[in-house]
Amino acid sequence: MDLTLRVWRQEGPDRPGAFEEYPAPGISSDASFVEMLDIVNDRLTLEGREPIAFEHDCREGICGSCGVMINGRAHGPQKGTATCQLHMRKFADGEVITVEPWRAAGFPILKDLVVDRTAFDRIIEAGGYIMVDTGSAPDANLIPVPQEAAEAVMDAAACIGCGACVAACPNSAAQLFTAAKVAHLNLLPQGQPERFTRVESMVETMESFFGSCSNHGECEQACPKSISLDFIALLNRDYIRAKWRNPRLAARH
């Protein structure tokens, strides 16, 4: 395939950026999107031009490192697919492909297509865990979890922390990511004791970096794990309940 890339190039965090165009002839339709970038980068290197910086690691849609805006869609046109799993056969020969980094104030651009997603770690640090010191756990089968609940938890826990939800959201809101993390823990019996303090501090930390949710639903469409908007409803409900209820009676949900 012969393609043309229109790529955002930016030297560093506070530098101005601009689009540059690179012809990408002779790309195999079996190549993945990141392999296509590899090829373009190798060619750039040999021409003595600096290769395009982009993040990737597992290349099988699980680590959440990769992720760029492709023709205006986070992770590109295929639903439920991370950039690294997207293959060039989804594009037309001769196509001009626009590639941009995630854009959100909470994700400052570091270089070219690489952004800083540390804000997600901050949200987790604010309470995205169950406090259990190593060694203090009871036998695993002491806490039965209904299978349906376990499945719902797994649906939420599948989030790979890629940030596409923020990138796709017109408000740059991180609601879907935070909701997925909160739901993962708040739906489990083990997560109940800290349920309300957790949601409060995670939401407030989230809001110090990101926008608010207007229920556009764009995030769910962009999410490579198709995390459901229903978890956002759950997040809102738990947050509101956290604000209204008496923390001393927290054990009674």
Place this chain on the structure above:
Amino acid sequence: MQLDAKTPEGSLGEKWDNHRFSIPLVAPPNRRKFQVIVVGTGLAGAAAAATLGELGYNVKTFTYHDSNRRAHSIAAQGGINASKNYRNDGDSDYRLFYDTIKGGDYRSREANVYRLAQVSGEIIDQATAQGVPFGREYGGLLANRSFGGVQVSRTFYARGQTGQQLLLGAYQALARQIEAGTVTPFNRCEMLDLVVADGRAVGIVVRDLLTGEIGTHSAHAVVLATGGYSNVYFLSTNAKASNATAIWRAYRRGALFANPCFTQIHPTCIPQADEFQSKLTLMSESLRNDGRIWVPVQFDETRPAGQIPEDERDYYLERRYPAFGNLVPRDVASRAAKKEVDAGKGMGPMRNGVYLDFADAIGRLGRDTIEARYGNLFEMYERITGEDPYEVPMRIYPAPHYTMGGLWVDYDLMTTIPGLYTIGEANFSDHGANRLGASALMQGLADGYFILPNTIAAYLSEHLGTDPMPTDHPAFAAVVSEVEDRVQRLLSANGSRTVDWFHRELGKIVWEHCGMARSAVGLEKALVEIPVLEEEFFADVKIVGEGDSLNQTLEKAGRVADYFQLAELMCRDAVQREESCGGHFRVEYTTAEGEAKRNDDEFAFVAAWQFEGDGAEPCLVEEPLEFENVELKTRSYK
């Protein structure tokens, strides 16, 4: 040099207890006075750092990833073993121990493996309490699946994302300690060397990947949890950035490297599709439960699979191993596939795959059942290849997957450099010459949560009242200047070939000669070719950009640079080991039927290599393996 594994006294079952009792403790108020560096925040590193933080130690973590959640561990699919015996099917610590020793072809240490089995149950408890959503039965209790090479059902799983969920559990525990201030994370920060002074590990030298700044950190003890080195083959199932730099630098500073040639090739991966392919994707082992593996009888077959009649197909595993059929262990299945492809029976555009066919299973069980069992894998396959495995058989081929070799450690997980510990896939571990499915996650977490945080006290307690070595000590400056020179050397080559080009070439050599089948002739050839390629690399590699900002090519080049010598050491180790065992298959040492032939009389030892300086041959130190509890047998799957 004499290696002392420091195996504790007592019967197998008592050793760990005895040992824990004999370790001097560090009193809680004193723990805060100890600085511990943990490099790597995969399963092993995150678990260790979080636990050390909980205990009250002062921990610094380092990872080249942007977040602790992204380590390669996240990609593990199948599951994690534990001898819970929830199924009441005769499992026990002893059986898990036995299966692991046998699966490893009797090349691991009994005491370590038994301890692994002993703590395995606690890992499941810990992970469950953290909120890891393991699969459940309708009654709400934990479910299990079976894995290759064993007859009990002891594998716990979270859909096809067990590694992800376990890592998130450890990452969250670590996040909690970061919030509590006991752990300071240094992300996007790559360890480039180890500082050894006064005969012990005193700190590390790192490069900040965003600013390019070379920095130093000192501590009372350094823990390496930096994962395996399968990427030496270029094409592997490992994450692209996984690398050997940390352990390789430690080796060069005096830590012994054990069994480098013990690597695992996984039989069911999607074959390479073109020259530009950057990595290989694993298709879970579980597919072999329902898929039938075959190749055409005819050489250079050109018809599509569907048009090849039944009597012109060779179901070679069923034919050669009637008892186990398609479910023979990984190493056997891998070698058999290679044999067919080498014979010219490979299928697909590059003629490099064998068929894994579900037509019979779909006919027998219906498409819906197959979809329920493997839907997500089929989808993954379809996404990568563009072919629908419900309609045409999958094509699979073996790929490098795991490295059993690694830094030599004693029972305390300490390397031969005092104060330097290695955990997880980075150490030479408990898996001998072959790892059983679902045991790497178990080992990483056992090391991180339960073993290292206990054993490290033995070393630390000796250093109570001392400060970490100040980083303005000349020992640090010396290493820093070496690191800077290395970076400069790479940047200044300004040659004509890319880093990936060299990596690919190296990969081809290692795969060819130190991959699934090895021979003295081939290995000797590799030992000649690798140094030549290394020399070319340093002379002719091209890196554009500077060292003082984010430069991914430079990062990659530094990692590849360390692979050449590692590859050499692997070949050297493979030449030396004149037997076939586990993943190490020497064509010269086979039975009359062409199966692997172990030589317990001469090779029942751990081969630990000592660095003797550039240009000099490394020195082999043997740690004899004594088997007091199990009897050494030949594996047979006929």
Place this chain on the structure above:
Amino acid sequence: MTITKDAPARRRYPWPIEFYRSAVGKKWVMAVTGIALLGYIVAHMLGNLKVYFGPEEIKQYGEALRDLGGDLVPRTNLLWILRIGLLGAALLHIHAAYSLTYTNWKARGGRYRERDYAAVTYASRTMRLTGTVVLLFVLFHLADFTWGVKPAATSEFFRGDIYANLVASFERLPVAVFYVIANLALGLHIYHGTWSLFQSLGWSHPRFNRWRRWLAAGLTLAVVAINLSFPIAVQVGILEI
């Protein structure tokens, strides 16, 4: 390392303020006030239908409103309470809307050169616009029918003669057109708003989730159809003095 700063330490405020300071809290307030406003719209719309039964019916209806509460409370008191409640709800709704708009505007990191939406609707993208149109409409509407301020109100404006005022007003073509546009905007606003409020309040259940969009569509259709019918009926001469 990272260039992301730590989350700023937050000062704690008394509970209601604390709640309203968070975006999720503001959205809750918007949803609750939105429901109140929606309730008014629906009731007002049903009440207005009485014009089709003639001048007397609608006048009586107006009186009945003023008599709300019967003899238990002084005349028009309850109506005033409702009015104040609605005004309060509207003010909160608007304040939250503008404040969230500002938050979201700050949270954005620049525009994408190319953008291809997969889920947003025209309605969801234009909430601020349609909300503002509705706000302007209400001001005009009050001037027209309640305060009788010219030129919004006609020169024939007579307080209490709802039917005559209405017909006189809608006979002016530009006014009729403005009503049509404003009610279309209102339709867009409540189409997204009605579905959105379920999410904001955390009302989510597999049993009714698939009805949320239908409810929004049905409500919008009813409100738009009925509200548009008045100016159109006057223009085509179905309603006349």
